[in-house]
Amino acid sequence: xxxxxxxxxxxxxxxxxxxxxxxxxxxxxxxxxxxxxxxxxxxxxxxxxxxxxxxxxxxxxxxxxxxxxxxxxxxxxxxxxxxxxxxxxxxxxxxxxxxxxxxxxxxxxxxxxxxxxxxxxxxxxxxxxxxxxxxxxxxxxxxxxxxxxxxxxxxxxxxxxxxxxxxxxxxxxxxxxxxxxxxxxxxxxxxxxxxxxxxxxxxxxxxxxxxxxxxxxxxxxxxxxxxxxxxxxxxxxxxxxxxxxxxxxxxxxxxxxxxxxxxxxxxxxxxxxxxxxxxxxxxxxxx
Amino acid sequence: xxxxxxxxxxxxxxxxxxxxxxxxxxxxxxxxxxxxxxxxxxxxxxxxxxxxxxxxxxxxxxxxxxxxxxxxxxxxxxxxxxxxxxxxxxxxxxxxxxxxxxxxxxxxxxxxxxxxxxxxxxxxxxxxxxxxxxxxxxxxxxxxxxxxxxxxxxxxxxxxxxxxxxxxxxxxxxxxxxxxxxxxxxxxxxxxxxxxxxxxxxxxxxxxxxxxxxxxxxxxxxxxxxxxxxxxxxxxxxxxxxxxxxxxxxxxxxxxxxxxxxxxxxxxxxxxxxxxxxxxxxxxxxxxxxxxxxxxxxxxxxxxxxxxxxxxxxxxxxxxxxxxxxxxxxxxxxxxxxxxxxxxxxxxxxxxxxxxxxx
Numbered sequence: 001x002x003x004x005x006x007x008x009x010x011x012x013x014x015x016x017x018x019x020x021x022x023x024x025x026x027x028x029x030x031x032x033x034x035x036x037x038x039x040x041x042x043x044x045x046x047x048x049x050x051x052x053x054x055x056x057x058x059x060x061x062x063x064x065x066x067x068x069x070x071x072x073x074x075x076x077x078x079x080x081x082x083x084x085x086x087x088x089x090x091x092x093x094x095x096x097x098x099x100x101x102x103x104x105x106x107x108x109x110x111x112x113x114x115x116x117x118x119x120x121x122x123x124x125x126x127x128x129x130x131x132x133x134x135x136x137x138x139x140x141x142x143x144x145x146x147x148x149x150x151x152x153x154x155x156x157x158x159x160x161x162x163x164x165x166x167x168x169x170x171x172x173x174x175x176x177x178x179x180x181x182x183x184x185x186x187x188x189x190x191x192x193x194x195x196x197x198x199x200x201x202x203x204x205x206x207x208x209x210x211x212x213x214x215x216x217x218x219x220x221x222x223x224x225x226x227x228x229x230x231x232x233x234x235x236x237x238x239x240x241x242x243x244x245x246x247x248x249x250x251x252x253x254x255x256x257x258x259x260x261x262x263x264x265x266x267x268x269x270x271x272x273x274x275x276x277x278x279x280x281x282x283x284x285x286x287x
Numbered sequence: 288x289x290x291x292x293x294x295x296x297x298x299x300x301x302x303x304x305x306x307x308x309x310x311x312x313x314x315x316x317x318x319x320x321x322x323x324x325x326x327x328x329x330x331x332x333x334x335x336x337x338x339x340x341x342x343x344x345x346x347x348x349x350x351x352x353x354x355x356x357x358x359x360x361x362x363x364x365x366x367x368x369x370x371x372x373x374x375x376x377x378x379x380x381x382x383x384x385x386x387x388x389x390x391x392x393x394x395x396x397x398x399x400x401x402x403x404x405x406x407x408x409x410x411x412x413x414x415x416x417x418x419x420x421x422x423x424x425x426x427x428x429x430x431x432x433x434x435x436x437x438x439x440x441x442x443x444x445x446x447x448x449x450x451x452x453x454x455x456x457x458x459x460x461x462x463x464x465x466x467x468x469x470x471x472x473x474x475x476x477x478x479x480x481x482x483x484x485x486x487x488x489x490x491x492x493x494x495x496x497x498x499x500x501x502x503x504x505x506x507x508x509x510x511x512x513x514x515x516x517x518x519x520x521x522x523x524x525x526x527x528x529x530x531x532x533x534x535x536x537x538x539x540x541x542x543x544x545x546x547x548x549x550x551x552x553x554x555x556x557x558x559x560x561x562x563x564x565x566x567x568x569x570x571x572x573x574x575x576x577x578x579x580x581x582x583x584x585x586x587x588x589x590x591x592x593x594x595x596x597x598x599x600x601x602x603x604x605x606x607x608x609x610x611x612x613x614x615x616x617x618x619x620x621x622x623x624x625x626x627x628x629x630x631x632x633x634x635x636x637x638x639x640x641x642x643x644x645x646x
Contacts, residue, residue, distance in 0.1 A: 184345050185378040189439060190366045190395035199380040199391075 034260035052261035062262065064237065065245035066269075072241055073220045076159045080216060083160070084167025085205070088175055089197070091168075102172075105165045113162075117229025120158040124230075144231065148238035151231050155239055158226060163216060170212040174205035210281040214274060221270055242266055289355040289447040291319040291342065291480065296351035298337055311337045313504040314351070319448075319482065321356075324474045326495035327484045330527065334504040335484045339450050342482070343372045355447050370448045371440040375456050377432035381425040385416055388424045389438045396443070406442060413473060414438045430458045430466075437466075441473060451483045455490065467493060488528050500524050516571075517630070520639045525569050531597060534575065534607050538568040538633060545633055548582050548603035553628035556640060564636040570626045572597065575609035577618060578625035582607075585621050600624065 035052055037045040056062050091101045108116075126132040126143040135142040144150040178200065186196045224243040227233070233240035233248070240248070246266065250259035298312040312334045319325055327335045340346040342353060344365040352361045360368050371392070380388050389407045398406075411417045414434045419427065424435055433454060440449055451470070455463045471494055474481050483494050491498050492512040500507045500515065500523070508520040519525035525533030539546040545554045547568055554568070584602035595610045598617060607624060611617055633640040 179376065181374045181376055181378050184340075184365075184372070185374060185436070185439075187345065187365045188343060188370065188372045189392040191391070192395070195395065199382060203380075203382045 031260045031263050034256045035264055036257075038257055048257065052257045053265070056258060056261045056265060061237075061245070062265075065240055065242050068238075068240065069221060069242040072155070072159075072223075073217060075156055076163070076220050077213065077216055079156070079160050080164045080167050081209070081213060084164050084212070085171045085209070087164070087168045088171035089201070091172055093176060102169070105168050105172075108162050108165050109169075111162075113225040114229050116158065116162050117226040120154060120161075120226075121230050124154045146235055148235060151235060151239050155227055155230060158230060159220065159223070162226065163219070167209075167212045167216065170208040171205055174208035175201060178204045206281075210278075214277060214281075217277065218270060218274060221273070289480065290321040291448060292354040293317040293338075293342070294352040294354065296338075296341065296348050296353065298334075298341060298346065298348045298350075300337075310504050312341070312348075315506055317499065317506060317509070319480055320497075322478050322480055323497060324471070324495050325480075325482045326491035326498045327482060327501060328488060328491040328498050328527075329486060329501035331486055333501045335486075335501050336452055338501070339372070339452055339482065339484050342448065343370050343450055344368045345372075368448075369443075369446055370450065371443060371446045372450045373433075373436050373440040373452065373454045375453045377429060377436045377457065379424040379427070379432045379435050381423075383424055384420070385411075385422055385424050385427070385435060386420040388435050389416070389442050392439055392443050406444065410438045410442045413441070413476070414469070430462050433458060434466075437470075441477065446479060449479050449481045451481070453485050454483075455485075463490075470494060488530075492528075500527065502527070518639075519569065519632075522567060522569055522634050522637050525571065529571055529573075531572055531608050533569045533571045535634070536568045536570075536605050536607070538566045540566055540633075545631075550582055552626060552631060554631045554633050555629050556632050558633055558635075558640050566640065567634040567637070568631060569634055570631040572608040572610045574627035574630035575607060576625050576627070577609075577611075577622050579623060581623040581625040583621060584624050586617070586619070589617060 036047065036049060038048040038051075039045045087105075091105075092098055111119075123129045124132045124144050126136055126145075132142060132144070141147075142150050144154045182200050182204075183196065186200055191199070222243055223241060224247070227239055227241060228244055228247075231239045233244040237245075242262075243266075246259060246262050249255050249262060293315050296312060296315045296317075297310055299310050301309065315338065327338065329335045337346065341348045344360070344363060344367075348361065352359055354360065355368065365372075380391060383391065386407055389410060390403050393403045393406065408417070408420075411420055414437055416431075416434055416438060419431065424432065427435070437451075437454065440451070455466060458466060467490060470481075470483070483491065485491050485494075492515075496511065497509060498512060498515055499509050500521075502521075502523045508515060508524045510518070510520075515524055515528050519528070519533060522533065522535045526535065536547055538552075540558060541551075543557050544551045545557070545566075545568055546552070552568070582602050584600040584607060586598060586600050587606075588599040590597045590599070593613075595612050596617070598609050598611050600607050600609065600622065602624060609624065
């Protein structure tokens, strides 16, 4: 059989190629371009090879920010995922309270991110903020603008408040899709509540939980707005997460080369971790 | 094992605004003998699943009591009642192996692993799951999964009652027959009381010694398959069981004789007078014949069903079906029909008519 070869069909994908090029490829390549050059202003650039990358990987400042970032993401995943599942389990499955609970849960997700930062910033102020004032009145020495520990506690509390709802809503969606017969069968098989959770609810929630964890990982790893408004990375550098550090380098110091190198490494880390994570979860699924 | 007694059992899912209830199950008194194989047969929505869930303890009845032997179990949970139930759609614990799935009810009750092993293998052998014991349950086909459900229902040696809620719905037709005879065989082996809920008369009649026919929340008749076929107590049973169902025709009573289409007919249960109520005449297509002189009828349709033919006729404005054996001649156009008197019965308001009894 003769096959007609007609390469003109490729023209049909031109619009898509153009679109992707303008919103992803060209900006990304610009960053790549910056990352291998040195500039002293005046829009003059010098080739510098992989110097910025070599420096970055040995840079204690980058190590510090990456360490804080990993710590932050780890902590909030450890809190938000079990807490979200627990809340979803206690939510009613039918009746008028379902919509009340869902609306209450969705509220934090509807608040603009910098408003969340500002809210917590004001609420946690040690002298006039409701939270800060109460804590100090109760005898805790709490001042998030001066104590790194207080700043971290506030930061994590804020993120948990803002994002646990996402895990709750996704888990809840998984839970309500379990047919009633499973619970009936478990009752007849004499399963204890823990066994019901372990062998029915958790396996049935697995898909949505995978998505929840993946989303929470990516979002928290790239978080900028809320901590920037709440602490600005302080006190000192104690809450300077990766993206705050990056903005300081790029827009505070205008070190375009190092900033570009940081961006690329940052991007690759997010990509790599997401891929590893997703592959692991899906491989379990296939078994 | 136990005898199960239902006393004045009634259940409603919701009460209407005016205080009256819409009953899903209406005042049922019933006894399931110890060790019997029963079927609960009825059309969809007749309340049979509700009744089953009441017996297993998943639903608490609005009124009435349930007794296992002489013990009142109405307030007990499914676990305390010590029963097993297999549902319409397969329920398997996806993350467990087939072995662990079957062992699950035993482990939950704290049986020693040394006892669990032989028991699980025995049941796996019966349900033909032995080659798959090590596989993950999630990977099985629908009928494989339903076999696991069946095995889980049968694995506990000391249950009072095993209930099946239309367990073969998702099974392929050719496997249905195999599994059904398997269940029957299992019943003979283990001797536990079994109740099989279905809307399929073939399933009910092949599985059970005693069939309980339900309609609209009521028990209409309890009997062996033969009794249900030969002596329907209600026109519903006559119509629901048998293929095609019983012919039900309006009748008048005159001088202790039934009259249809202006013709006197002998019946198996003559009643002296037409008391209140609508009288009907019931005769199965198997007991209608062509005769030389009888009820004049017009032949509408002849359907070949293999060894016999189903002839659809019209007499006095009413449809009458009859079965004609292969080879027997069917008159063209018009014919005369005769009913077998010993198999023709009178029904009053749907129920088999008895003398003097008015409902």
